[in-house]
Amino acid sequence: MPIPQNAPTIDRRLLRDDVYRRLRDAIVDGTFAPGEQLRDVDLAAWLGVSRTPVREALLRLAEAGLVSAQPGRSTTVTSLSESAVRDARDVVAAMHQLAVRESVGNLTEADLDTMRQANRRFREAITAGDIEAALTADDELHAVPVTAASNQALATVLDQFTPVLRRAEVLRFSSVSGSASADRHDDLIQALADGDADRAAQIAAGTWSTLGPR
Structure with a gap:
């Protein structure tokens, strides 16, 4: 997955909601396209946070229908059905x-x-x-x-x-x-x-x- 290089990192003191909003907005605005695979390690590096809040955010995004996540398998951005x-x-x-x-x-x-x-x-x-x-x-x-x-x-x-x-x-x-x-x-x-x-x-x-x- 190509990770944008120009995004500022998130202050580590900020709440997990900030990670969720950043990932949500990246999906909504098309930064992450439908079908694109999202790896928590890459996203954590992009945002400058640990993998834990990223994983929590991906679970919330799955509940909202913005990503498809299966245990042990890749997480991908869903299509707009x-x-x-x-x-x-x-x-x-x-x-x-x-x-x-x-x-x-x-x-x-x-x-x-x-x-x-x-x-x-x-x-x-x-x-x-x-x-x-x-x-x-x-x-x-x-x-x-x-x-x-x-x-x-x-x-x-x-x-x-x-x-x-x-x-x-x-x-x-x-x-x-x-x-x-x-x-x-x-x-x-x-x-x-x-x-x-x-x-x-x-x-x-x-x-x-x-x-x-x-």
Whole structure:
């Protein structure tokens, strides 16, 4: 497996979650391609950590469906299958629908402004073709109602299944349909500002449901 040479090492004091996020993001952004074999010793050298947090991260990635790992055999990056996208989409859509319902009444004007600013950055990134920046802004926008909902179980489920959809979003945000997502974000923010939980939940579910199999 060719290991990138330009990545900074992770501080050894950081938690295993940092290793997981680095490997997850490398799969989502295509640094590690579908079918590529991942060896814990190579990944540990790349990240500057021991093999233990890498092995733990690979197990979490397997649970999320991003890698296929079998005891005593190689670990490989999975392909983006239609069934995996469909299953993750339905779960993530339901969780975001619940999050916006539970966040209504908890969101402050500052929260709404954070979402507006994130959507402005999202729209600018889509126009510029900066997919990484678009994904970052999208994450920031949707994190606001999830945080306001204060539902740890909900957040845990999203953490597991959202990465599968992020791989599909790289494809969507590379196309003209990316601009439509910014418009849906505007509608969501307005519904939340109006305190219309039903409308906000409908928009939230619809936003993620558009990530259908390709």
